[in-house]
Amino acid sequence: MARVILIVFGFQFLLKSLAFGQEPPRAEIDLEEFIERLFPIQDEDIDYEGIYEALFQLYQNPIDINQATAEILQATYLLTPAQLSNFLSYRKSNGPLLSLYELQAIPGFDLPLIQTLIPFLTIGSAINHSKPFFDRIEDASQAYLLVRHRRIWETRRGFTPPDTSSTGRISSRYLGDANELYVRFRLQKSRDFSFGFTLDKDAGEQFIWDRRTRRYGFNFVSFHFARYQVGKWRSIQIGDYQVAFGQGLVFGAGYTLGKGAETVPTVRRSSAGLLPYTAALEFGFFRGVGGTYNFSPSLSATLITSHVSRDGRIQNELDSLDQRESFSSINQSGLHRTPSEIETKNTLKETSLGFNVQYAKNDLSLGINGLYTRFDRPWQRTPRPDNQFDFAGNQNTVSSVYFNYNLKNTFLFGETAISSSGGHGSVLGFISSLSRQVSFSLLWRKYDPSFHSFYSNAFAESTRPTNESGVYLGLELRPIKKWRWNFYYDFFKFPWLRFRAYAPSSGYEWLSRLTFQPNRSLTVFAQIRQEQKDRNLPDDGQRQLTYQLAALNKVNGIFSVEYQATKNLYLRSRVLFSRINFNQEKSNGLMVFQDVRFQQSNWRLTGRIAIFETDNYDNRLYAFENNVLWAFSLPAFSGQGMRYYLLGQLNPTARITLYLRFARTIFTDREEISSGLRTIDGNTQTETSFLLRYNLFK
Incomplete structure (x- = not known):
């Protein structure tokens, strides 16, 4: 469950004042506060059901602080590289923590941070497998x-x-x-x-x-059954499930963070492995059997199989020999209200076979991903200027290699992938703490227009990691205790045409947020975000050889006062x-x-x-x-x-x-x-x- 801790920064101002000397009670989750912190500029493309599901799964499955690895703790997005390095050094020198409040003794762990961590951590909760399974229910x-x-x-x-x-x-x-x-x-x-x-x-x-x-x-029925720590099997999934490994170029598992008010830690993905799928969205999951087997404490292998029906728009093509069926699009809305929408329901069969091999020891993890996907009929899109390089056919293979390395106060990470079309996708970045007051992140990505990966969810300006290159810089400053400044700048290019931009284009985006919290009862922040992208100009009736683009510049701002x-x-x-x-x-x-x-x-x-x-x-x-x-x-x-x-x-x-x-x-x-x-x-x-x-x- 490592990945799902990534979404809890927004709760730090809601936790109640807790008395020390006892184990803390678990605070209620407030989804709105979380959304406001990580997604101050909302839009309809964000999977909010996946957000809540991931958060609630973490709340129901708190991490044992004495067993968590550097990878798991970093994936929480709650700790800066310096804080994580200090924690690992403390645990190595002093042994297992006796109480969550012992975190106070670690340099860089103040009371607000500890209160943020408490709902999602635990100490010692080993499963007694000597008790029969049905009795443990x-x-x-x-x-x-x-x-x-x-x-x-x-x-x-x-x-x-x-x-x-x-x-x-x-x-x-x-x-x-x-x-x-x-x-x-x-x-x-x-x-x-x-x-x-x-x-x-x-x-x-x-x-x-x-x-x-x-x-x-x-209209939609979903089922899952999962077992954990069965002999050398770390996880066994039956029914509907998701997969997350590397930086999301092959296995992106539902929801991951990207650009938001937490400008430094959220650019990195984590390898959560196999996760039950419990949301009501009717796409983005595997249906079948998957398992992760531990060959040793540092070496594991995962194999997944899936056969699931998808909604697609079927069309007939008549050639000189026979009539063939294909589909022109996949319906991801999950809506089946009219005869036309019902005609698309479960018309496609998708079969997938995938694997992961991961080596993780100390501060280094290396992995290999592979996924083969086949449809029972070819995907033939309606031709448009912007979809020339989009996937066509009935089968695709995508594979990748990835790494993560923790070097004192710096996290290095990357993944590079190739699909059967020959298109490449790559992500490379790092997160670092220069001091307790300064943290920053840098990420470079490049996705070919012909890179195809159906279950990817890598860092990108577009909804899919394709036809894009860019560089992201995030910065967080805490000059004095009551003030915090978050800033990011992202520059991106699109080498091929896009929807509503029928020429190669580029753009940028930046966000600045200044937060003042004089005490736990009052929070004031001001935020501004600017984004510029090219868009097709309206048709003015004049004849022209190519589409003409112009920059669309959008500015959003928020001023907020919150008072308990x-x-x-x-x-x-x-x-x-x-x-x-x-x-x-x-x-x-x-x-x-x-x-x-x-x-x-x-x-x-x-x-x-x-x-x-x-x-x-x-x-x-x-x-x-x-x-x-x-x-x-x-x-x-x-x-x-x-x-x-x-x-x-x-x-x-x-x-x-x-x-x-x-x-x-x-x-x-x-x-x-x-x-x-x-x-x-x-x-x-x-x-x-x-x-x-x-x-x-x-």
Whole structure:
């Protein structure tokens, strides 16, 4: 579970004051605080469900601080290279820690850092394998059933009766109702076993039993069973799982961090190995069997097999001899609401076979990755100027070598890969602490336009590591105790055409964030981010030989004041703004909101009221919102209007947790919301969510 600790920096200001002299209680996880810290500029391309899943898995599987290697601890992104070097030296000289509070004795470990670490670490929790496996199930640390309902109450066009056009064609409509249903069961004991399933039905999908399209009531069904430390087997996975090794060029395993307000440690990926897949997203996972075997304490091998159905758009090609089937695209939305969307469900069969061999001893780790993927029919994309080098055919092989090396206060890392097309991808970087006040990171990457890797998640400006080269520099300064300055600059080039940029192009991005925290009750920060990329100019009707590009310059800013007024009352005031300059036209956006949270021993209320105004959709603003457990709200605000929500949480018994959320957006500049089948006739959108979690063994 090494990789998943990477996402916890944002919780350090929420942990309660803890009394020393005893082992600390485990703090509750607050997803919003985490999101705000690592992703101050949000957008729809981030996998927030994967973020929460990774974080919660870490919380449920705390790392034994006395057994953790340098690789595992570095992968937490909680420690600077200097802090990690100091910790390893302390443990080597003094032996195993007797308490987590002993961390105070290590140079560079202050109280805020220790409070950040506490929820995700433990001391000694060896599994007693002499006890029969089925008897150990009763000792499961997590055993719960979760049921969630969500609905938009205004009627969307997709749920209205179909109409007939002048040509007699009947319009498409959603086949199911407007309710979203989600069911999750989990039985788990940290570092011993994990079993669970996830069921999901989206709004507009039918609740139907159809074996042909594999809709068994719910539209999506996922299952996993995992065992750990079985003889020399480190991990055995059955069902749905993910894989993470190296820097993510071959195996990127779900969610990893990149550019954010934590500007130094998050550029590096870690080798977490095999991980159960428990999210409701319908892509990005393997389905089959995988295992990691330890030949010795320093040498391990992993083998994975997978056979899974994917959603694809099938097309027929008629040549002089016969008719062949191919597919033009893979549908990753997971939505199957209309006959057209249902036609894509489970139309493709994907078979994968992969391996990893890793050697890790002391401060050095080396590894080799390989993955072969085959589809049951060829992938033939609809030709466009920007996709000439994209993958085509029905099989692909990608392999890589990688290394990690810890040299005192510096981490060196890298990976280079090649796909069957001959395209290469490479990442090389380091993270270093010059002192307790100064840390920095440097990363170089280069991905050929013809580099193809389906399960990659390497550091990149684009959503996929392809057709890109760049250099990233991150810096963090702590000049005095109450102040911190984070900064990064990233320069990138795209040697071939991209979507909405039909010529080779380049760009840059930088972020600066200044944080002032005079005490644990008050946090103030100001942040600005600027990004510039080339984009196609609009067609002006004039004949020209090539597409003309112009720089699109976007600036986002945040000013935030957060105040813990009392033990039970928390306040946040925030201003967000955006500015776009493209083709000599400027546009702006502004949003202001106030958050309030009040809690008692067994209940909590969280609310927000916000107003926003933007000139166009390019200036849209994102503001992450509190939601019920395992649900996410990240609306894009554009136009003019107001947004408010109220979230209640109640724990009536030790076994039962209830959540209820009401949210509404009121627009003042329109009488129609969204487009297509999602259109709402009116200027309001109202949403409710309800969740029940029942703990079996509490």
